[in-house]
Amino acid sequence: MEVKQTADVAVEHHDDHTHEHDHHETFLTKYIFSQDHKTIAKQYLITAIIMAFFGMYMSLIFRLQLGFPETKFAFLESLIGKWGKGGRLDPGFYMALVTIHGTIMVFFVLTGGLSGTFSNLLIPLQVGARDMASGFLNMLSFWFFFLSCAVMTYSVYIETGPAAGGWTVYPPLSALPQAMPGSGLGMTLWLVSMVFFIIQSLLGGINYICTVINLRTKGMSMTRLPLTVWAFFITAILGVLTFPVLFAAALLLVFDRSFGTSFYLSDIFIGGVALPQSGGSPVLYEHLFWFLGHPEVYIIILPAFGLTSEVLSTMGRKPIFGYKAMVGSLMAIAFLSCIVWGHHMFVTGMNPFLGAVFTFTTLLVAIPSAVKVFNYLATLWRAKIQLTPAMCFAIGLVSLFISGGLTGIILGDSALDINVHDTYFVVAHFHVVMGASAIFGMLAGVYHWFPRMFGRMMNKTLGYVHFWLTLIAVYGVFFPMHFIGLGGVPRRYYSNSAYEGFDVFLNINTLITVFAFLAAIAQVIFLFNFVYSIFKGKKAPQNPWHSNTLEWTSPAGPGIHGNWNGPIPTVYRWPYDYSKPGADDDYIPQTVPYSQTKNSNLPGEE
Amino acid sequence: MTLLITITILLGIIVLARLMTIVQLSSELTGSSDSQEEQVRHNNSNGFGFIVFMVLGLGLFIYMTIDYSKHLLPVSASEHGVGLDKLLNINWAIIGVVFFITQIALFYFSYKYRDNKKHEAYFYPENYKLELIWTIVPTIVLTTLIITGLKQWNGIFSEKENSMNVQVYGYQFAWITRYSGPDNILGKSNYKLITDDNPLGLDASDPAVKDDIYTTGNEMHIPLGQELKFQFNARDVIHSAYFPHFRAQMNLVPGMNTFFSFKPTITTAEMRKITGNDKFDYVLLCNKICGVAHYTMKMKVVVDTPADFKAWLKSQKKASEVKAAPPVSTLNSTANGSNSI
Ligand code: HEM
Ligand SMILES: [Cu+2]
Ligand SMILES: [Cu+2]
Numbered sequence: 018m019e020v021k022q023t024a025d026v027a028v029e030h031h032d033d034h035t036h037e038h039d040h041h042e043t044f045l046t047k048y049i050f051s052q053d054h055k056t057i058a059k060q061y062l063i064t065a066i067i068m069a070f071f072g073m074y075m076s077l078i079f080r081l082q083l084g085f086p087e088t089k090f091a092f093l094e095s096l097i098g099k100w101g102k103g104g105r106l107d108p109g110f111y112m113a114l115v116t117i118h119g120t121i122m123v124f125f126v127l128t129g130g131l132s133g134t135f136s137n138l139l140i141p142l143q144v145g146a147r148d149m150a151s152g153f154l155n156m157l158s159f160w161f162f163f164l165s166c167a168v169m170t171y172s173v174y175i176e177t178g179p180a181a182g183g184w185t186v187y188p189p190l191s192a193l194p195q196a197m198p199g200s201g202l203g204m205t206l207w208l209v210s211m212v213f214f215i216i217q218s219l220l221g222g223i224n225y226i227c228t229v230i231n232l233r234t235k236g237m238s239m240t241r242l243p244l245t246v247w248a249f250f251i252t253a254i255l256g257v258l259t260f261p262v263l264f265a266a267a268l269l270l271v272f273d274r275s276f277g278t279s280f281y282l283s284d285i286f287i288g289g290v291a292l293p294q295s296g297g298s299p300v301l302y303e304h305l306f307w308f309l310g311h312p313e314v315y316i317i318i319l320p321a322f323g324l325t326s327e328v329l330s331t332m333g334r335k336p337i338f339g340y341k342a343m344v345g346s347l348m349a350i351a352f353l354s355c356i357v358w359g360h361h362m363f364v365t366g367m368n369p370f371l372g373a374v375f376t377f378t379t380l381l382v383a384i385p386s387a388v389k390v391f392n393y394l395a396t397l398w399r400a401k402i403q404l405t406p407a408m409c410f411a412i413g414l415v416s417l418f419i420s421g422g423l424t425g426i427i428l429g430d431s432a433l434d435i436n437v438h439d440t441y442f443v444v445a446h447f448h449v450v451m452g453a454s455a456i457f458g459m460l461a462g463v464y465h466w467f468p469r470m471f472g473r474m475m476n477k478t479l480g481y482v483h484f485w486l487t488l489i490a491v492y493g494v495f496f497p498m499h500f501i502g503l504g505g506v507p508r509r510y511y512s513n514s515a516y517e518g519f520d521v522f523l524n525i526n527t528l529i530t531v532f533a534f535l536a537a538i539a540q541v542i543f544l545f546n547f548v549y550s551i552f553k554g555k556k557a558p559q560n561p562w563h564s565n566t567l568e569w570t571s572p573a574g575p576g577i578h579g580n581w582n583g584p585i586p587t588v589y590r591w592p593y594d595y596s597k598p599g600a601d602d603d604y605i606p607q608t609v610p611y612s613q614t615k616n617s618n619l620p621g622e623e
Numbered sequence: 624m625t626l627l628i629t630i631t632i633l634l635g636i637i638v639l640a641r642l643m644t645i646v647q648l649s650s651e652l653t654g655s656s657d658s659q660e661e662q663v664r665h666n667n668s669n670g671f672g673f674i675v676f677m678v679l680g681l682g683l684f685i686y687m688t689i690d691y692s693k694h695l696l697p698v699s700a701s702e703h704g705v706g707l708d709k710l711l712n713i714n715w716a717i718i719g720v721v722f723f724i725t726q727i728a729l730f731y732f733s734y735k736y737r738d739n740k741k742h743e744a745y746f747y748p749e750n751y752k753l754e755l756i757w758t759i760v761p762t763i764v765l766t767t768l769i770i771t772g773l774k775q776w777n778g779i780f781s782e783k784e785n786s787m788n789v790q791v792y793g794y795q796f797a798w799i800t801r802y803s804g805p806d807n808i809l810g811k812s813n814y815k816l817i818t819d820d821n822p823l824g825l826d827a828s829d830p831a832v833k834d835d836i837y838t839t840g841n842e843m844h845i846p847l848g849q850e851l852k853f854q855f856n857a858r859d860v861i862h863s864a865y866f867p868h869f870r871a872q873m874n875l876v877p878g879m880n881t882f883f884s885f886k887p888t889i890t891t892a893e894m895r896k897i898t899g900n901d902k903f904d905y906v907l908l909c910n911k912i913c914g915v916a917h918y919t920m921k922m923k924v925v926v927d928t929p930a931d932f933k934a935w936l937k938s939q940k941k942a943s944e945v946k947a948a949p950p951v952s953t954l955n956s957t958a959n960g961s962n963s964i
Contacts, residue, residue: 109915183912189877190860190913196795197914283878284814286824287795287859291815299861299876333736335744342754364863365874366855366881369780373773380769384762390725391757397732399745403662404669404737412673412733419725423718426765430772432779433711436704436870439863439910481669492680500691505867507910510918516906521694596744603744 052152053578057159058138059470065130066544068166072121073537075114082106084530086512108511112181113199115509117173119184120207124214125169127317127455129162135320135462136225136249138470142568143243145234145586147579150227158220165213172206180207183509185310188281188302192273195288204274208267215264218256225253236588241607243566243592244337247344248323251351252316259312259355266305300365307358314451315354319347321458322389325411328461329393331564332408333400334603336593339392346385353382363431364438372431379429386422390415401596406480410461413488414454421450424499442502445495453491468561469568472575473554479546486539493532497525565592565606663740670737677730681723696867697898700905700926701885703779704870710771717764783884786850792823793875794858795913796920799823800843802936804834809854810942817858821945835942842923843907846932847890855881865910866924874911887926
């Protein structure tokens with residue numbers, strides 16, 4: 018990559034000008050096949066937002082079914098055609114919607130979308146690099162992501178419907194087209210889409226790792242990295258280690274589906290025929306899947322933690338409490354998350370002794386998670402909190418993570434899991450602890466770094482309306498679900514009418530659906546604010562939040578290719594010198610050397 | 624219709640956009656936008672909002688917990704389930720305390736330390752002692768909980784004496800229960816022998832099959848006070864046998880035998896009295912997604928006195944009526960030969 022090294026300090030329009038001449042950028046290279054990490058970040062973000070609305074739309078349709086199981090909705094037929102005949106949702110399509118909703122939310126929104134947006138935007142800007150280690154691979158990674166989203170979206174509209182075996186797609190259900198309609202072409206497309214997704218994840222991850230290791234600016238030692246970068250870095254390592262295992266699981270599934278192997282199949286009689294496959298084990302698939310599956314939930318939540326740490330500290334005008342412990346707990350979580358996958362399999366017929374081992378490792382991973390929460394609380398203690406929308410969402414994340422994390426103690430205990438496994442209790446738990454809480458982290462990130470991305474501010478009032486509606490609706494949707502689960506209602510049920518004992522939950526299900534719609538309305542407000550502010554928002558100042566990190570020193574607005582006009586700034590201190598006693602201001606950017614802050618230096622800081 | 628909706632939405636967006644521009648312009652004119660004062664006002668209102676949210680939220684939490692406790696599962700109808708319920712309640716108590724303390728701290732700090740121009744932040748980057756404390760205390764608490772849990776877990780999966788062998792067999796989308804008869808051995812079966820008359824694929828050449836009995840209706844009975852060792856098998860895809868009232872669950876995996884034991888302690892008749900619901904029935908639900916009609920896959924479970932159970936068993940299908948197996952080619956019967964891993 019060619020970089021201009023002029024000594025003069027940035028004048029934005031001047032530089033834009035020269036750059037256009039240097040590169041002869043066309044619309045295509047600037048906005049579509051861009052290799053600039055900032056543009057790629059926006060591409061990820063916008064794709065993720067579109068997918069999030071798609072996934073939310075699906076959840077609304079199946080929530081209608083659960084909340085109003087007797088009502089006919091005439092508009093369903095115009096929305097989803099034959100699947101909504103007579104205004105009633107088809108049971109098979111219900112399964113399909115749940116499956117694709119889960120897949121989209123977990124993989125496309127909170128893995129691809131969250132890491133893709135913020136790792137891309139913030140890693141180069143915060144470590145002080147001109148761009149990613151490989152701009153080309155980075156571009157490729159986005160386009161694989163796009164392809165993956167496109168294939169998954171397309172699969173929803175095929176004749177036999179999309180994959181419908183749950184987002185975990187356990188064989189034999191997912192391996193045998195006879196078992197359900199969605200296991201035909203729909204499942205094939207699901208697998209194709211996931212292969213593209215895994216490729217994008219590896220390309221992205223390798224790039225993030227290389228950039229953090231190799232391209233840090235002068236003075237940016239690892240211990241001076243912002244916690245965002247630490248979180249993205251460790252997430253990327255985790256992804257690179259575990260996604261290949263999902264690839265293996267998917268590959269063997271493809272073999273079983275198409276080439277008559279029996280990795281996962283044995284002793285099956287279906288559709289009046291005894292299948293020849295023997296010797297395989299579906300439990301093998303479960304092991305392989307959850308070897309990725311559990312780290313996956315941390316791949317989702319760690320970047321959200323990173324964003325939250327940064328926002329809490331900046332908007333609290335106070336250093337993050339226990340920087341070293343925060344980094345240490347990130348590492349511990351990442352390591353331990355790779356050895357707890359069996360807690361999803363306590364009642365699969367796995368040896369009970371193994372169950373006990375996984376209970377123990379699960380206990381271990383709870384500890385660094387608890388440390389993070391306590392450190393967040395300590396950060397807020399005696400802070401000077403600016404309750405911007407981003408800060409509100411960061412606080413919301415902490416609240417949700419506490420609520421969801423605590424119910425995890427029950428699910429992680431093999432004995433207690435027996436009776437709540439695969440019930441609505443699990444649905445409630447994981448939505449709170451990783452779904453909602455990661456979405457809150459992501460939204461905090463969007464509100465906080467919007468000025469950096471688009472050079473404009475988002476509207477605050479709408480931001481607050483969005484936050485409060487979302488917070489209330491999220492608790493309104495997922496808190497009551499715990500009770501339904503404790504009442505013994507299984508998940509992935511089209512209707513609870515099969516057992517009379519569940520009738521008492523009808524009211525509560527209606528209430529949940531009403532809150533789900535409230536949540537959706539809130540997200541429409543956000544979407545409006547987002548799009549409107551891109552074009553019409555107030556122009557953002559250079560450093561709107563008085564933040565210490567490097568991204569706010571590069572030219573404001575959409576920025577320039579290469580990030581800084583002159584030489585890359587040098588870093589002299591850690592990023593959390595907020596409200597340091599003796600300092601002139603309540604923040605000291607990383608670029609300010611100790612020699613200029615004699616009054617505030619602590620012992621050892623010369 | 625669709626057109627109408629689209630037009631309404633578009634109009635709505637345009638109107639909103641105009642409104643926004645006006646609001647923005649006016650705030651720029653009055654000069655209040657983005658000033659420190661404005662942020663302080665936001666801090667005050669949202670900080671107050673957090674307190675209100677916390678009070679109302681925790682209030683509703685308590686109210687719902689009390690109100691909904693009557694809709695949750697009734698007392699456990701199995702022996703081990705009583706212990707599990709107790710353990711669950713201990714967990715809830717501890718979780719409840721931590722939940723209240725941390726949520727209150729979070730929202731209170733957010734309110735108390737909002738910037739209202741009356742204080743400065745306290746530069747406090749580290750305190751090893753504190754961090755050590757909140758690493759060690761959760762570790763101790765969690766370890767205690769986990770160890771109590773694991774004791775029960777090991778108890779549930781230990782071999783019991785004098786247990787009766789019962790097979791629960793699942794297929795899309797129904798259940799069959801097979802009782803092992805006087806010999807207490809479930810005779811061999813093979814999925815290649817499955818026919819309409821022989822839904823379990825029983826192997827008539829195995830003498831142990833002769834005295835087996837299996838259900839044909841959608842109802843299974845189990846005797847009170849008898850330790851039962853369930854063996855689970857699936858015909859087609861994974862299912863899960865979930866007995867919520869007995870706090871029992873185990874997956875059914877094609878090609879594998881899985882097991883779960885429990886001892887019913889309350890008959891259906893007694894449970895009807897306890898719940899005050901004379902229509903109450905125990906149920907066996909499928910709890911692993913297994914196809915389109917997954918949500919319909921259930922079976923009524925009746926806990927009888929041993930005498931009633933014996934009488935009922937007579938009305939069920941005898942495996943000896945199953946015809947001898949048709950000749951089958953090279954089969955290796957794994958359905959009953961392999962061990963669970
Ligand atoms: C508008 C907000 C949302 C609502 C109302 C909602 C509702 C639901 C419900 C009711 C189910 C269970 C359906 C069933 O088991 O029959 C479900 C499944 C699921 N949801 Fe959500 N959800 C929302 C957002 C999210 C988010 C943000 C995530 C991200 C992690 C997510 C991930 C999942 C997953 C992984 C499943 C499981 C799918 C499966 O069973 O295969 N959802 N959702
Ligand atoms: Cu897990
Ligand atoms: Cu099922």
